[in-house]
Amino acid sequence: MIRTRTSDLSVALALSAVASFAAAVCAASVEIYPGPGIDTYKSNLYTVEVFNGSNWIPAYVYAFARLVVCHWHPGTNPSVNFLTFGTTGQVPVRVTKTGGSITSIDVSPHSKNIPVQLIGGQAVLTLNQWNKVWITINGDDANPLFIFADPPKPAVPPGAKYVGPGILTITQNSGHYQPTSGEIIYLDGGAFVRGTIDVTGTRNVQIMGPGVLSGDQWKSEDILPFPYDLQVQFSMIKGDFTGNAATVSGITILDGPGNGIWGAANSVSNVKMLSPWFYGTDAFPAVSHIDNTFCFAGDEVFMPAYAGFQGDNMTITSCFAGTSNNTVFAGGWWGFESIRGYSALVDDVDIKTYNNDDWVPSSPLLASAFQIWLDNNNPSYGYANQTYQNIRIEGSVPGPLLSLKNTVYPFGGPNVFDPPLGNAYNIVFKNIALEGTQKYRSQILGWDANNGFHNIVLDNFRFNGVAVNQTNLGQYFDINSYVSGLTFTPTPGLFTLTPCRLIDTRLPAGLFGGPALAAGANRVFTVVGQCGIPAGAKAISSNATVTQPTAPGFVVLFPGGTVPGVSNVNFRTGQTRANNAIVPLSAGGTLSVTDGQSSGTTHFILDVNGYFQ
Numbered sequence: 138m139i140r141t142r143t144s145d146l147s148v149a150l151a152l153s154a155v156a157s158f159a160a161a162v163c164a165a166s167v168e169i170y171p172g173p174g175i176d177t178y179k180s181n182l183y184t185v186e187v188f189n190g191s192n193w194i195p196a197y198v199y200a201f202a203r204l205v206v207c208h209w210h211p212g213t214n215p216s217v218n219f220l221t222f223g224t225t226g227q228v229p230v231r232v233t234k235t236g237g238s239i240t241s242i243d244v245s246p247h248s249k250n251i252p253v254q255l256i257g258g259q260a261v262l263t264l265n266q267w268n269k270v271w272i273t274i275n276g277d278d279a280n281p282l283f284i285f286a287d288p289p290k291p292a293v294p295p296g297a298k299y300v301g302p303g304i305l306t307i308t309q310n311s312g313h314y315q316p317t318s319g320e321i322i323y324l325d326g327g328a329f330v331r332g333t334i335d336v337t338g339t340r341n342v343q344i345m346g347p348g349v350l351s352g353d354q355w356k357s358e359d360i361l362p363f364p365y366d367l368q369v370q371f372s373m374i375k376g377d378f379t380g381n382a383a384t385v386s387g388i389t390i391l392d393g394p395g396n397g398i399w400g401a402a403n404s405v406s407n408v409k410m411l412s413p414w415f416y417g418t419d420a421f422p423a424v425s426h427i428d429n430t431f432c433f434a435g436d437e438v439f440m441p442a443y444a445g446f447q448g449d450n451m452t453i454t455s456c457f458a459g460t461s462n463n464t465v466f467a468g469g470w471w472g473f474e475s476i477r478g479y480s481a482l483v484d485d486v487d488i489k490t491y492n493n494d495d496w497v498p499s500s501p502l503l504a505s506a507f508q509i510w511l512d513n514n515n516p517s518y519g520y521a522n523q524t525y526q527n528i529r530i531e532g533s534v535p536g537p538l539l540s541l542k543n544t545v546y547p548f549g550g551p552n553v554f555d556p557p558l559g560n561a562y563n564i565v566f567k568n569i570a571l572e573g574t575q576k577y578r579s580q581i582l583g584w585d586a587n588n589g590f591h592n593i594v595l596d597n598f599r600f601n602g603v604a605v606n607q608t609n610l611g612q613y614f615d616i617n618s619y620v621s622g623l624t625f626t627p628t629p630g631l632f633t634l635t636p637c638r639l640i641d642t643r644l645p646a647g648l649f650g651g652p653a654l655a656a657g658a659n660r661v662f663t664v665v666g667q668c669g670i671p672a673g674a675k676a677i678s679s680n681a682t683v684t685q686p687t688a689p690g691f692v693v694l695f696p697g698g699t700v701p702g703v704s705n706v707n708f709r710t711g712q713t714r715a716n717n718a719i720v721p722l723s724a725g726g727t728l729s730v731t732d733g734q735s736s737g738t739t740h741f742i743l744d745v746n747g748y749f750q
Contacts, residue, residue, distance in 0.1 A: 165266075166190075168223030168289045170326025170347055172197035173304045178329060180218040181235060183274070183282050187222055188229040196220050197327070198282075201353065201391055207416045207435045209461035209491050215279035217411045217433070221326070221347045221389060223289040224266050230284060232260040234274055245271040246457050246487035247572070247698055248529045250661055269409065269431040269457050271489055278491065285409050285431065287387065290347050294321050300348060302327025310335070312354060313370065316342050324348025324388055336376040336401050342383040344374065355394040357415035357435075368417075369399050376401025378423050380447035393418050397434065403447055405430055413461040413491070420458075425449040432458045437467040441483065441523050442509075445476025452482050459489040464540075466525065468509035471552045472518035472559035480522035488530040501547040502577060504540035506530055507566070509590075511559035512546045516588050519560040526567040527724055529698070533573030538600075539566075541593070543584035543619075558588045567596040568724045572699040574601055575613070583619025592622040597675075602701060602721060631678065633747045637668035639679075640730075640743040653685075654692065654741050656734035661697070665726030670748050676722055678747035682715040683708045683739050690734030692741060696723040700731050708739070719749075 167189045172179060180200035186193035202216035209215060232239065238258030244251045251270060252263040264270065264286040272282040293299055298320060305328065307314045312332040316322060318339040324330060328348030336342045344350075352373055360371050369375060373393040374385060378400035385402045389409040397410050397420040405424050410432040412418045418435040421427055423443040432438045438458045444451040458465055465488050469475070490505050506528075511519055530538065541564065543557045583589020598605045605613050606625050616623070640662060644650035649667070654660060665672045683692055683706045691704035708714045722728055730741060 165224045165226035165228045167228055169194045169196050171302045173302055173327050173329040182280055183218050183235060184233045185220055186231045193231060196222055203414050205414045207462035209413050210279045217283060219283040219411060221285040221287055223287050227263060227265050230262045230264050239274055241275055243273040245489045245531055247531055248487055267429060287347060287407060291345060293323050297321035297323040299323045300328040300330055301325050304329045307332025334374050336381045336383050340382050344385045345387050347387050349389045349391055351391040352394045353392040357394045360394050361417060368395050372396035372399035374398045374401050378446060396422055398424055410434060416462045425451050427453045427456060429455045434460050436463045438465045440467045441481035442467055442469040442474040444481040445479030450480045455485045457487045459491060461491045464504045464508040465506050468523050469520045470510050470546060472511045472513035475520050483525045485527045490534060502536055505534035505536050505538050507539040509541045509561055511543045511561060512554055512557035513559045514554045516558050516560055521562040524565040528569050530571045535576050537577045537579045538571055538575045539579035541590050542580050542582035543588055557584055560588055562591045565594040566598050569598045571600050578615045579613060581614060581616045581620050583617060585619060589619035594624050597626045631747055631749055634669045634745060636744055636746045639664060639668050639745050640741060642740045653738040654732035655738050656732055656736050659729055659731045662728045663726060664728050668745050672726060674722055674748040674750050676749040677720055677745050679718050679720060680715055680744045681705050681718050682742040684713040686710055686739035688734050688737030693731045693733060694718055694720045695729050696721045697727060697729045704733060
């Protein structure tokens with residue numbers, strides 16, 4: 138969170154600083170898309186401009202709000218505000234709050250360390266191609282702003298069904314467009330299409346472009362009473378559950394009344410989905426390959442439980458997702474969904490969940506991120522070979538982070554069995570980091586000696602920076618005796634180094650030199666490959682020194698994410714102080730240093746004498 142302080146700069150000087158900053162950053166060409174021609178869906182909260190190297194170009198910001206029936210400000214009408222633009226590289230983006238100043242801003246995912254400055258009541262972000270950011274302005278998490286920096290849009294393929302700027306309501310088949318096999322649907326920037334696309338019975342349909350596909354003409358409340366086979370007809374892109382070899386890329390899906398993409402697509406890439414208002418709006422049931430995609434949904438987002446349904450292993454890579462209700466990763470509900478011989482790999486995912494912490498003990502306690510439930514009448518059913526790695530969860534969560542258990546499915550239906558039988562094997566969690574804390578302990582709970590969880594790996598599984606091990610397991614997990622083969626991160630060994638100066642901000646400007654640390658700022662250093670620290674190092678043994686501070690304060694050394702509440706060195710004005718520190722590194726081998734002064738600067742020196750691996 139960045140908060141402004143009183144400044145003596147005039148507005149004119151502030152705007153000049155913005156222009157200088159932008160000119161220094163921008164070396165990319167940008168592509169700004171028009172709006173749909175009328176302002177039915179235009180945001181009245183924020184304006185956004187993108188710098189093209191010489192001018193700030195206004196971009197069209199969409200907005201949509203509706204009544205919430207889940208845990209995101211329930212009973213109110215919060216909004217999503219969003220836009221997509223194209224860029225060939227790094228580019229400055231300026232955000233203005235309509236009718237007021239921006240005094241604080243939180244930009245997610247935190248792991249990307251998106252540069253942002255608050256100048257003259259505006260925010261200037263530096264975005265790279267493929268960045269998908271979730272922005273909370275002045276603490277208003279009921280009206281977030283989402284900015285998606287895409288590559289320039291692809292050319293319109295020959296013979297494609299082209300939809301240009303404007304609001305188009307599908308009239309075919311009561312709002313459900315049915316393409317033919319091999320058809321290409323191109324939604325251009327400024328296209329706002331109201332309706333769904335049904336590829337059932339087809340093959341190789343392509344849906345592409347930077348436009349919007351919206352389901353806002355229906356309400357989830359009206360669809361929920363329908364039988365399930367009718368509910369799925371209102372999926373935003375619907376097909377056969379075993380897949381239709383469709384591909385979906387680039388588009389934004391808004392306010393789906395049911396599922397997002399139900400079966401249909403084998404490949405989803407660079408899609409943005411915004412449907413956080415109602416439960417039951419699962420995002421990607423049975424889609425085999427999901428890459429570089431963003432989702433804020435009202436129910437489960439990714440479903441490794443369905444690996445193999447399309448005759449393929451499942452991969453979920455380089456995504457950013459959150460949910461306002463239920464878990465992000467649904468690895469299983471009953472035990473019969475997965476297909477034997479197939480696997481699921483989840484790699485490089487950021488998670489930002491929203492939940493108003495209104496759980497009561499009479500309700501099912503749902504996991505915030507990872508869930509695998511077993512409820513069947515046959516011990517031979519279950520799940521196997523699911524790997525979750527390099528996953529970062531922001532903030533704290535109001536429930537358990539993880540729930541793996543044999544449990545009677547709590548929501549009813551034809552597949553409920555008591556006792557809940559089944560077994561799960563080879564479930565791997567590697568490099569999992571929750572920034573904050575979980576309100577309730579995570580669970581790994583089998584049913585009996587013949588029904589439970591086997592070969593579960595918790596490799597570098599961290600809560601608030603602390604790795605789970607055999608000694609502290611009970612602080613974070615509720616585990617019973619029907620769990621076998623549970624393993625942890627190997628205890629890192631200390632490897633000594635010849636003392637080496639890694640950082641000295643008194644030196645000329647550089648990656649490990651100047652300038653001095655500035656009040657309230659955070660600086661990130663890539664330490665692997667320096668001073669003999671190898672790739673794969675988990676932590677460093679070091680001596681941290683502060684010198685020539687112009688005001689009192691403290692410094693904090695940490696791997697990244699939320700700044701810990703404990704400092705490494707405290708100091709007064711003009712004082713030189715040092716302290717030994719064993720500092721964990723991020724998965725990428727970086728070290729973050731935060732200056733806790735309220736004003737001024739200080740020089741910082743870091744000498745290393747060993748590492749843990």
